[in-house]
Amino acid sequence: xxxxxxxxxxxxxxxxxxxxxxxxxxxxxxxxxxxxxxxxxxxxxxxxxxxxxxxxxxxxxxxxxxxxxxxxxxxxxxxxxxxxxxxxxxxxxxxxxxxxxxxxxxxxxxxxxxxxxxxxxxxxxxxxxxxxxxxxxxxxxxxxxxxxxxxxxxxxxxxxxxxxxxxxxxxxxxxxxxxxxxxxxxxxxxxxxxxxxxxxxxxxxxxxxxxxxxxxxxxxxxxxxxxxxxxxxxxxxxxxxxxxxxxxxxxxxxxxxxxxxxxxxxxxxxxxxxxxxxxxxxxxxxxxxxxxxxxxxxxxxxxxxxxxxxxxxxxxxxxxxxxxxxxxxxxxxxxxxxxxxxxxxxxxxxxxxxxxxxxxxxxxxxxxxxxxxxxxxxxxxxxxxxxxxxxxxxxxxxxxxxxxxxxxxxxxxxxxxxxxxxxxxxxxxxxxxxxxxxxxxxxxxxxxxxxxxxxxxxxxxxxxxx
Numbered sequence: 185x186x187x188x189x190x191x192x193x194x195x196x197x198x199x200x201x202x203x204x205x206x207x208x209x210x211x212x213x214x215x216x217x218x219x220x221x222x223x224x225x226x227x228x229x230x231x232x233x234x235x236x237x238x239x240x241x242x243x244x245x246x247x248x249x250x251x252x253x254x255x256x257x258x259x260x261x262x263x264x265x266x267x268x269x270x271x272x273x274x275x276x277x278x279x280x281x282x283x284x285x286x287x288x289x290x291x292x293x294x295x296x297x298x299x300x301x302x303x304x305x306x307x308x309x310x311x312x313x314x315x316x317x318x319x320x321x322x323x324x325x326x327x328x329x330x331x332x333x334x335x336x337x338x339x340x341x342x343x344x345x346x347x348x349x350x351x352x353x354x355x356x357x358x359x360x361x362x363x364x365x366x367x368x369x370x371x372x373x374x375x376x377x378x379x380x381x382x383x384x385x386x387x388x389x390x391x392x393x394x395x396x397x398x399x400x401x402x403x404x405x406x407x408x409x410x411x412x413x414x415x416x417x418x419x420x421x422x423x424x425x426x427x428x429x430x431x432x433x434x435x436x437x438x439x440x441x442x443x444x445x446x447x448x449x450x451x452x453x454x455x456x457x458x459x460x461x462x463x464x465x466x467x468x469x470x471x472x473x474x475x476x477x478x479x480x481x482x483x484x485x486x487x488x489x490x491x492x493x494x495x496x497x498x499x500x501x502x503x504x505x506x507x508x509x510x511x512x513x514x515x516x517x518x519x520x521x522x523x524x525x526x527x528x529x530x531x532x533x534x535x536x537x538x539x540x541x542x543x544x545x546x547x548x549x550x551x552x553x554x555x556x557x558x559x560x561x562x563x564x565x566x567x568x569x570x571x572x573x574x575x576x577x578x579x580x581x582x583x584x585x586x587x588x589x590x591x592x593x594x595x596x597x598x599x600x601x602x603x604x605x606x607x608x609x610x611x612x613x614x615x616x617x618x619x620x621x622x623x624x625x626x627x628x629x630x631x632x633x634x635x636x637x638x639x640x641x642x643x644x645x646x647x648x649x650x
Contacts, residue, residue, distance in 0.1 A: 230254070313377060313389035315400055320355055320391055322347045327357070334408065334456070343403065352403035353388065356470075357396065373399065379444065383436035385459055385469030404467060406460035413455055413524055420557070423564035425464060426521050430572060431597050432466035433458055437514055438590035440468075441507045451505045453513040454494050455520060493527030497582050508584040511593070515579025519543060522572045524557030540580050543573055544611070571596065574603055577611050585616035 216236060220229040232250045235242040323344030324331050333341045339357040346353060370392060377387040391398040406412075409429065412421050421429070433453070440448040450457075450468065457470040490499060496512035499505055516527050519539050527539045536542045543555045556562075556569050575596050581587045588596070595601035604610055 228254075313374070315389050315391045315398070317391050317393045317398070319347060320344065320398055320400070323353060324355055327355075352405075354401045354403045356399045356401065358399065370397075373397070375446070376448070379439075379448075381436055381439045383432040383465065383467050384439070385467045401469065404459035404469075405462050406464065408456045409458040409460060409466065409521070410455035412460070413520070414526075420524070420559040423560055423569070427565075427568050427572065428464075429458065429460075429466040430518055430521055433468055433514065433517065434590065434593050434597055436466075436468040437510060438594050441510065441590045447507065449505050449507060450510050450513075452490055452494070453510060453517055454491055455517065458517075496584065498584055507590070508587055511579050511587045511590065512581070512584075514590075514593070515576045515581075515587070516540065518572050518576035518579065522557065522569060522576070523555050524559060540577060543577060547574075547577075547608070571603070574607055578603070578607065581611060583614055583616060586610060586613060 218231055218234075230253055232253070233245050235245055237243065321327065323346050324342040325344075327342055331342045331344065333343050333354055335341070342355045342357070344353045344355050345351070370390065373387070373390050377389065379387070385404065386402045388400040388402065390400065412419065437450065437453070440450060452470060453468070457468065459467045459469045461467060490505070490509075490513070494513040494516050496509040499509045499512075516539070520527060523539060523543070525539060529537055529539070535545060543552060546552050546555050552573055553566060553569055555573065556564060575593065579587055579593065592601065596603060
């Protein structure tokens, strides 16, 4: 039996209901199924339920429980949906693109702002020696902590490699003091950059960005002297190296005080500011505390700077640095390099707490060489060691008038002149005639007859390229 109803919303009378059964209309073997066609018209056909049985009556259909017919969408509705999907995709893509453009623009502007520099007209004369901040940023890998070589009172020093030439450099970041005009400070840096001496760390150039100055120096692969004296017990310097380092620093200081067209006061001579190059030559560095003085004027400054233990008594009292206060610090430096211990040792026995006093006491006892660094295991030239210790005490005389000039120091170290015979009484003296220097007076004639090595300046900072 077969009944066929076209729609549940129309008459319940079947459209196809053979009265005599269908046995006369079908064969014994055939397929049972459904097919439909609407010609060229786009339509949908649904079979909501059907019942079929052979050899008996088909099960009655419960029309009240038929599933709902899906909503019919015509071509217009489909077009609108398609348009909506396209519009949604387009808007999403456009919005995402706009966000990416804004983010990229922000990053680009921030990057440009980060490396933005201002070149003023007065800096044109220093142009060849002005490094770009971008180059120094790349050279130091963004001034990362692992690139730090050291820290000082004026800022950190970073190791770097210039991207254009692969030259190793050291970069010192200085927060500029607003009390001094930027123009005057840059001019001073440019003047220092004109210095050429084999025992000075060469200043290659500078970079100015806002209130920050970056000074670019030659890179010293062996670091500072204090590393050898205190931080590398297994690789201590031998006596020959120490004596050469002392003479190298003396030569540099003599150049600053007496050979350059202006008197340059270093004001912070100590092992951390003495750098060692690849050939173990000593170079005096860190001119952040230096002050240029006109040769014909009184070369004094009122800014107190220095390190405890290396500061002359009058510098602590009056706050005025000059060549004599530099010589005092150099004297302490000589004693430190020879003895391998710091100027002040709070944990040492009271009689050994102050290096200069301890050496003087040993001298009075007739055993001054007992103060030489024990790591040398007595492998040193006794005459040279005694000269260094006694000259160090003379240079660090508590009275400025008792200290020699650097030209005399060079003569002593080179063996051209001899120390005064009454040196012990000179060192212990606390009063000298006003305006006199008895030590230099003893060697004035010798100094005039002997040639002290000098260096002619052949390159000017403002004309020499990087």
